[in-house]
Amino acid sequence: MGKSTQIRALADALGGDGLExxxxxxxxGSVGAEAVRDLLVEGGAERWSAAAELFLLLAARLDHLxxxxxxxxxxxxxxxxxxxxxxxxxxQALVGELGLADVDALxxxxxxxxxxxxxxVLDAPVETGLARARPGRFEAKGADFHERVRxxxxxxxxxxxxxxxxxxxxxxxxxxxTDALAAVRAHLAxxxxx
Amino acid sequence: MGKSTQIRALADALGGDGLExxxxxxxxGSVGAEAVRDLLVEGGAERWSAAAELFLLLAARLDHLxxxxxxxxxxxxxxxxxxxxxxxxxxQALVGELGLADVDALxxxxxxxxxxxxxxVLDAPVETGLARARPGRFEAKGADFHERVRxxxxxxxxxxxxxxxxxxxxxxxxxxxTDALAAVRAHLAxxxxx
Numbered sequence: 001m002g003k004s005t006q007i008r009a010l011a012d013a014l015g016g017d018g019l020e021x022x023x024x025x026x027x028x029g030s031v032g033a034e035a036v037r038d039l040l041v042e043g044g045a046e047r048w049s050a051a052a053e054l055f056l057l058l059a060a061r062l063d064h065l066x067x068x069x070x071x072x073x074x075x076x077x078x079x080x081x082x083x084x085x086x087x088x089x090x091x092q093a094l095v096g097e098l099g100l101a102d103v104d105a106l107x108x109x110x111x112x113x114x115x116x117x118x119x120x121v122l123d124a125p126v127e128t129g130l131a132r133a134r135p136g137r138f139e140a141k142g143a144d145f146h147e148r149v150r151x152x153x154x155x156x157x158x159x160x161x162x163x164x165x166x167x168x169x170x171x172x173x174x175x176x177x178t179d180a181l182a183a184v185r186a187h188l189a190x191x192x193x194x
Numbered sequence: 195m196g197k198s199t200q201i202r203a204l205a206d207a208l209g210g211d212g213l214e215x216x217x218x219x220x221x222x223g224s225v226g227a228e229a230v231r232d233l234l235v236e237g238g239a240e241r242w243s244a245a246a247e248l249f250l251l252l253a254a255r256l257d258h259l260x261x262x263x264x265x266x267x268x269x270x271x272x273x274x275x276x277x278x279x280x281x282x283x284x285x286q287a288l289v290g291e292l293g294l295a296d297v298d299a300l301x302x303x304x305x306x307x308x309x310x311x312x313x314x315v316l317d318a319p320v321e322t323g324l325a326r327a328r329p330g331r332f333e334a335k336g337a338d339f340h341e342r343v344r345x346x347x348x349x350x351x352x353x354x355x356x357x358x359x360x361x362x363x364x365x366x367x368x369x370x371x372t373d374a375l376a377a378v379r380a381h382l383a384x385x386x387x388x
Contacts, residue, residue, distance in 0.1 A: 032233070032241060032242060032246065035233050036233065036250070039226070039229050039230065039233075047226060048226060048253075048257065049256060049257070049260055051256050051304055052226065052253045052256040052257045052260070053253075054253075055249045055250070055252040055253035055256060055304075056230070056249070056250070056253040058249040059242075059246045059247075059248075059249035059250045059253065062243060062245050062246040062249060063242065063243070063246045066243055066246070102303070109296070110245055110249075
């Protein structure tokens, strides 16, 4: 979906605005979490059950929050993260059928504060996204799986329009960057829109 | 504490009784869980927070249950596991101060059925246990930590005498094996004592 390219472009532009920007990713983003990531992305598509995958992701997210995200926010930086909580809600809770309520309750009890201020969904038809992605354990799951992922993100965005922005990512890279940057700048200018 | 030696002796004796015995260990006991184990035992004592450690252990335990323990129990085998749920209750819930109620609630919600029928605590003074243990991340935590671990196990055993047996492991190996084997055979003869 061109996430890496877009995050780099956002970081450059926001850095030009005089902000400290920390770019990071999940699973990963800290030494411990990157080691957990290796377990998640290696091996066959059925290596982990949805619940085992959820707990690995929570362990990685905790470490990432403790060692990278909270320290960065604490010193006033803007944190741009490639995948985060809403990805877990889509992959494990909706597609993996563990349930949104239980997955969210785990976060509230064990990871708070953890909520992202703004989630950008770079939306494109499944064929477009798969053609751009590098091969890996998740890409091996098939077009039907990825269609359910797409529907999941759009459902979450629909339920929380104030926290989500859906951006049409089937357009040229520059048009996507323009919209993504506008969304982030609008959020930073007015963090809690009414 | 001589756990490996005792489990081997128990497995030999129970196998001689005509039972199928599966010996396993935690963290670990399945391919995925052993990979998580490597993350837990490597690195410095403060590599993971107590909560991150808890989620890694839960991921490993889920995999272990799904791939090793439940299939073995399903075909009627006796499963002997070196460390299990009660270790998490001691290390993360009591010593790590995450709280027994929350740790147990996670198990009931995400791992059921998971309860061990019988937990043997091989109890010895901390100096004796440390002198016998191989160096590792947990052994590096110091005598005070290990004293709190010991107190934790004894507290759990005290609270659930029907599920625990505390065995004095400061005696010769053969005496410990005799008591451990008697406890397991008594349990197998009468799985739910009144």
